[in-house]
Each structure stands twice: as structure tokens, then as C-alpha cells.
Amino acid sequence: MGTFYVTTPIYYVNDLPHLGHIYTTVVADVVARYRRLCGDRVRFLTGTDEHGQKIERAARREGVAPIELADRVVARYHDLWRLLRISHDDFIRTTEPRHERAVPRLLERMEQAGDLYLAQHDGWYCTGCETFYTEKELADAERRCPVHGTPCEWRSEENVFFRLSRYQDALLELYRNRPEFVRPETRRNEVMSFVESGLRDLSVSRSGLDWGVPFPGRPGHAVWVWVDALSNYISALGFGGTENSLFEEYWLGDGTRLHLVGKDIVRFHAVYWPAFLLSAGLPLPTTIYAHGWWMRDERKMSKSVGNVVRPDSLLERFGPDPLRYFLLREMVFGQDANFSDEAFVDRYNSDLANDLGNTASRLVKLARDAFGGTTPPESCDDNQLMHVAQTVVEDYRRGMDELNFQAALRSLWRLLAEANQYLVEREPWKRIKQEGATASVSRILWNGMEAVRIVAVGLYPFMPGLAPRLLEAIGSDGPPESLSALAWGGLPCSREIPPLQPLFPRVDKETFMSEMPSEGSGVSVPPGHPPDSSAETRNASGGLEIEDFQRIELRVGRIVQAEAVPKSKKLLRLEVDLGPAGVRQVIAGIAQQYSPESLLGRQVVLVANLKPAKLMGLESQGMVLAAIDAEGKPVLLGTDREVPSGSTVR
Numbered sequence: 001m002g003t004f005y006v007t008t009p010i011y012y013v014n015d016l017p018h019l020g021h022i023y024t025t026v027v028a029d030v031v032a033r034y035r036r037l038c039g040d041r042v043r044f045l046t047g048t049d050e051h052g053q054k055i056e057r058a059a060r061r062e063g064v065a066p067i068e069l070a071d072r073v074v075a076r077y078h079d080l081w082r083l084l085r086i087s088h089d090d091f092i093r094t095t096e097p098r099h100e101r102a103v104p105r106l107l108e109r110m111e112q113a114g115d116l117y118l119a120q121h122d123g124w125y126c127t128g129c130e131t132f133y134t135e136k137e138l139a140d141a142e143r144r145c146p147v148h149g150t151p152c153e154w155r156s157e158e159n160v161f162f163r164l165s166r167y168q169d170a171l172l173e174l175y176r177n178r179p180e181f182v183r184p185e186t187r188r189n190e191v192m193s194f195v196e197s198g199l200r201d202l203s204v205s206r207s208g209l210d211w212g213v214p215f216p217g218r219p220g221h222a223v224w225v226w227v228d229a230l231s232n233y234i235s236a237l238g239f240g241g242t243e244n245s246l247f248e249e250y251w252l253g254d255g256t257r258l259h260l261v262g263k264d265i266v267r268f269h270a271v272y273w274p275a276f277l278l279s280a281g282l283p284l285p286t287t288i289y290a291h292g293w294w295m296r297d298e299r300k301m302s303k304s305v306g307n308v309v310r311p312d313s314l315l316e317r318f319g320p321d322p323l324r325y326f327l328l329r330e331m332v333f334g335q336d337a338n339f340s341d342e343a344f345v346d347r348y349n350s351d352l353a354n355d356l357g358n359t360a361s362r363l364v365k366l367a368r369d370a371f372g373g374t375t376p377p378e379s380c381d382d383n384q385l386m387h388v389a390q391t392v393v394e395d396y397r398r399g400m401d402e403l404n405f406q407a408a409l410r411s412l413w414r415l416l417a418e419a420n421q422y423l424v425e426r427e428p429w430k431r432i433k434q435e436g437a438t439a440s441v442s443r444i445l446w447n448g449m450e451a452v453r454i455v456a457v458g459l460y461p462f463m464p465g466l467a468p469r470l471l472e473a474i475g476s477d478g479p480p481e482s483l484s485a486l487a488w489g490g491l492p493c494s495r496e497i498p499p500l501q502p503l504f505p506r507v508d509k510e511t512f513m514s515e516m517p518s519e520g521s522g523v524s525v526p527p528g529h530p531p532d533s534s535a536e537t538r539n540a541s542g543g544l545e546i547e548d549f550q551r552i553e554l555r556v557g558r559i560v561q562a563e564a565v566p567k568s569k570k571l572l573r574l575e576v577d578l579g580p581a582g583v584r585q586v587i588a589g590i591a592q593q594y595s596p597e598s599l600l601g602r603q604v605v606l607v608a609n610l611k612p613a614k615l616m617g618l619e620s621q622g623m624v625l626a627a628i629d630a631e632g633k634p635v636l637l638g639t640d641r642e643v644p645s646g647s648t649v650r
């Protein structure tokens, strides 16, 4: 038991939140909820990074003041965090006075240490990263940023420099003496070799930047956004202010200080931030834990690439907990993972609807039927399932302590599998018929329900809404208050339980996939932010080969039959006449924009040599082409004048 300070990166406000931001914040929330159960005094901080040229430019593009843009995006973050049941204790904005006051205080301490000096700075700058790169780091001829892929700008200005080079040895010693400082191991190795290769001093002021914290004693200069941003972790605790009891408790004390970050910003956190703190004579974080990226089509999901997932439709349909569970179960913490709706629905059906939901509802039904609507009257404190539960709880705790969420969740599922096996072997349903609701039937069912209770307690940090509902449904109490709830024996006997309403109703995969936006992808690109086609469609040599394009058979066809697909809101079944090439059945996701009658006789453009696919059990033998309008809705393509059915399109 001690203090536990956990933070997320503060998010830029030039972009609406997407799955990547959600991920780090959900991870932090799971950690915070688990540590509270451990009895720690937890402080969980998240927030927004609002200064800098990137934000200034985004606001200018939209014709608003930077603070207006920030206010708008911050409101979205607040809504989303509420929706996702994020239990942060504080939300810092770098435009708040408490923060703007703290940044100069940190710089003063660095100045007093003799670590700041004035010098000319020339170099390649990426506004996306708000950082300078060396020639060596920009490998290609266009000097593209290694993270954003956009060309860097040449900058030449007089800046205040921080003597980062002075901290090279201290940092290396830190990484060697405290291997837990940067995790996982791969990131630690990367950071060490970066520092070993030699640290150059860092410019920490920017001229010509109006949207930032004014640099103390340097009129016309603003503080470099990364000094500004990193300071949030202490400004939010009151550093530099008059009331700093939180700073004393969570930063100066000897508890844990954990920064969760994406691997893109490890260097800032594991090299620059400790160097600033060493210079200022302040304690360091305990651990910087860097997770991998959520990818789509082999690329990091990001606004600049245009491949972000904003899982609005998933949240609307499933609520927050299944998404929270999926994110933590699917990604090996520290490695990259690919997001797909299909993987989501598969995991939902197999883990939640089947393994968890079915086991719980089967047990509740058996117990209610056998014991007149209550939990079993007899408990049991020595049986095979109990022993399994004890090792499962140890594994779960180890997983959670090490931030190995996948392992923690897998261990809970091992207990579910054992509980099912235990029931199959003992067949309580048969015994009830043969011997009635005996003490031994009671013990069997109680054991099964107790296993489910322990799983639900372990799931609480991951599913803070549904886990308590599951606990109540099996006759236990709501949210657990401490980890002692993981001990065997907590399920009350003879407690009234209502019939279980399905918490995880099974989803028909085909219907689900056909009803997701953008043809099942779930990707929603907001209006005005089309995907960056240059990044997505060009191959390495600069374009698609003509032979590749010619392999696609495009033909004009006439719709001769159109009708709604039963049980689908989005799909229509079309018959498209391709003249000599025959009539094709095509299942198209256009029902919300076109009535079947309005389509009859109309000519459309069809991709005629696609591999047939099944949608809602119907074979689709091609795809009609449509433009996507500003709201993401399909608008059918046609020809300028009538052409014979079956004509090719080139």
C-alpha cells in the first residue's frame, strides 16, 4: 500500500479522439481501478496538450482562435471519457493558469543549475512532432519525418538551449541501475542506444510562436511545446503553485509514478523528461511504460495517415465495456496490434457472449429452478475448483502487477473453462432430476457460481459497468472494494436472485459486418478529413501499375430487380443485367439512401470480376460503385448517357 500516480500522455487538440487515444486512457483506467482495489492511494491524471504551432495552424485552417478549437475538442474528450467510464481524478489543460504558472518555475530551476544558454539553431523541423531532426534521421530525399511521413521544414533561429549532453552519463546510469525505468525491454534497449550514441543539447525555446507559454526573460519566444507538455505531470499536482500538498504526496513521496505512453513518444519521456527533472533537482518517474500502436492496413492509426477508427458505432451498439475488454485482451501490451471489426465481433461472441455470459446464465437458471429463485443454500470450501481459483488469482495478480493484461485476462478465462468442465463432469442438471435439490447439487452449483463471481471481480477494472451487474445477477454485491473479494468463499447462500437478463447477447456476425459503416470497416473518417490518398494508394515506386488496374473488370449494367434484404437496414438485393455477360445478383449497402423502386431501370457501374461474397446469407456477385459524400453516404455512379448493358469501363 502506498501512493500510485498514473498518467496518460496529454492529447493534442488538433484532432478528435480516436482509438489510439482511447487505448492509452483505458489502460490507465484499468491500472488505476486495480491499484485502488489493492488499497493504494491512487491519483490518475489525463488531459490535453493545447499549445504549439500544430494547434495554431489547425485553428487557423478552421478560422477560429486556438482556444476555441481547444475548448471544442476538450468537450469531446470529456464526453468520451465519461462514456468510457474513465475514472480520472484530474484533467489538465496546458492552457490553464495552474499549468502556465508552473512551466516557468521548472525552467527557472534548470537555469539555476546552469543548464540553459543562448545559441543559433538551424535544422529540419517537423511540426507534427514539434521537434528538430538531423539529416541522418531523415533518410529520404524529400526529408520526410520518420513518424508522420510529411516533409520537414528548414528553420534557422536563435534559441535557448538546454544542456542535455551534460546528462548523458547520469541517464545511462539510471537505465542501468533501474531497469524498470523504461519498459518493455525493447524500448529500454532503444532508449539506451539512442543515449549511448551521444546526446546533443536541445533547443527549448521557439521564436515566432504566439500560441505557447512565454519564455521567461525572452520576449517574443515561447517555451518549446515538449517542455510545456511534459511539465503537466507536475503542474497538475500543484508544482509551482501555492497549494502543493498533492505534489508532495505523489511526486516527492516514495510511491509509484507511472507514465503510460505510446512508443512514438518514448524518447521525450525517457530521455528529455528525466534530464529536465535531474537538472531541476526533482525526483524522477518510477516507470515509463510504452505500448505499441493500433494499426490499420499495416500503418499506425493516425489522423495524418487518415486511417483512424473512431469507434462511435461500436460504443453505441455495445456500450463501453466490450470495447474496453477487447482493447486490453487483443493487444499484447507493448506490441503493435491490428484493429478490425471482425476480430472485435469474434472475441465478443466467443469470450463474452459464450464463455462468460452463457456460463453465468446457465448457472443462474439452474440455481433459481432448483432452489426457488435463490443462490444455492450450501457453500463449499474444499474442492478442485477452489484450488484452481487460487492459482488463477495468483496469476491474475501477477499479470496485473506487471501490466500484462492479456495474461491476467487469460487466467480468468482459465477459471471459466475449468468451471464449465467441472459442471460437465458433475452434470448437476441430471442430478436435480434424479435426486432433487440436494446438498451436493447445492455445492456443485455454488462452486460454479463462486468461480464466476471471482472472474467478475477480476474483470471489474476492465468492465466497471458490466462486472458489477454480473456480480449482482449471481447474488453477490456490486463493485468490489478491495482485492480481498478475490478470495474463495464470497458468494452469499440462499440470496434471492432475479432471472438473468443477458448481459452479452450474441451477435450475428454477418448482420453485424454488413451493417458496420464503410462496408463493414467501422472506420469513420469525419467530413472534411478524407483519407490521405497519397499515402494509401501509391506504391513504393509512386503509383499503381496500369496492368494492376486493368485486372479490374468494370462494366455498366442495368438494375432489373431491386428489393430490401430481410432483417437488414442497410442492404438491398439487386439484379444487374450485364447484357451478353448475363444477370448478376449484387448485395449493396445503399438501402438508407435509395428505395428499391427508385433504382429500377437505372444504369450503374459494377466491378464484375470480384470473388463472390456472402452477405446475410445471400451471394453477391459484384459490387456497384458509389462516390462517398461529405457525410460518408454512398452516391451511385452512372454514365453521362445510355450505353449498351455490359459495356466496359476504362
Ligand code: MSP
Pocket (backbone or CB within 6 Å): 008, 009, 010, 011, 012, 019, 020, 021, 023, 024, 049, 229, 230, 232, 260, 261, 262, 263, 264, 265, 292, 293, 294, 295, 300, 301, 302
Ligand atoms: N501531446 C503529445 C503527448 C504529450 S505527453 C506529455 C502527443 N499527443 S497525441 O495526441 O499525438 O498522442 C498521444 C498518445 O496517443 C500517443 O503517445 C499514444 O499514447 C496514443 N496514440 C495515438 N495514436 C495511437 C495509435 N495508433 N495506437 C496506440 N496509441 C496511439 O503525442
